[in-house]
Amino acid sequence: GDFPEGLPQKNGATHTGMFLNWCIHNDLISEELKEDAAEEIEKLKRREITGAEFILDSCDGKFSSYDLNELGNLFAKDYYADDTDFGNKYSSFADDYVNIFDAKAEESDYEYETFYHIEDTYDNYDLMKQVIDHRYEEWKEYINS
Template sequence: MSKYDDASWHYGGDFPEGLPEKNGATHTGMFLNWCIQNDLISDELKEDGEEEIEKLMRREITGAEFIMDSMDGKFSEYDLNELGNAFAQDYYKDETDFGNRYSSFADDYVNIFDAKAEENDYEYETFYHIEDTYDNYDLMQLAINHRYEEWKEYRNLN
């Protein structure tokens, strides 16, 4: 099994004091939320997380809350279907040909929220201080939608 991310990799290391562990999953939760919204998750995750996925779809919980509460903070290839894994392999993972040519998820995440902070005349103390909100998810969703379209062209899937 190949793990894409694990919240403990973040909160278990050089993690800012005073932040909830959930903040180690904010970025991953936004990506997984997008995958759920776009039907790129595995049948197993759909079955195992049916109730929580319905809450996510109604925006009663965030992607980070879903990952922490339903997936033990871990995000792996078992959570996505074939198309979802192909996209995640190229976009979510660092240092891929697609990421180098266009952008990676992490680069988009940092750039979007740095720009948002700059527009509002503040600066995020760290990557982990980005708020786990649906307003922020909506910003990322636009970026991921754009990258997904680029990726489909890159992979000749159109």
């Protein structure tokens, strides 16, 4: 809806791609996705493509509950979705995403024009991965409490 003019379409999938990439590496994806995109999943694991490229090429640009297994969907419903009990208590994916990249930009005396201007790179994924790893551990404690 608020996607800026002049940016590549891939930028619209950067944040979602980072989340799905993390889910793939943590075996939270559905059997259907594993079967339908086996070759692309291997390319992603070898870092030959990014999560955004995976979503655009293998998921028709869409990320849905069909892409995740039961555990993946439970985590996504609490963390990736906005305004959840877990997100309000800890943080949501979108808040973490904006906060980590705003902090990174600030260190370089830079400011992202929008959420969609964050670069689709593995350096950025590695930063976000650490945050998601941490939230996933918090989430496991949260659902077991």
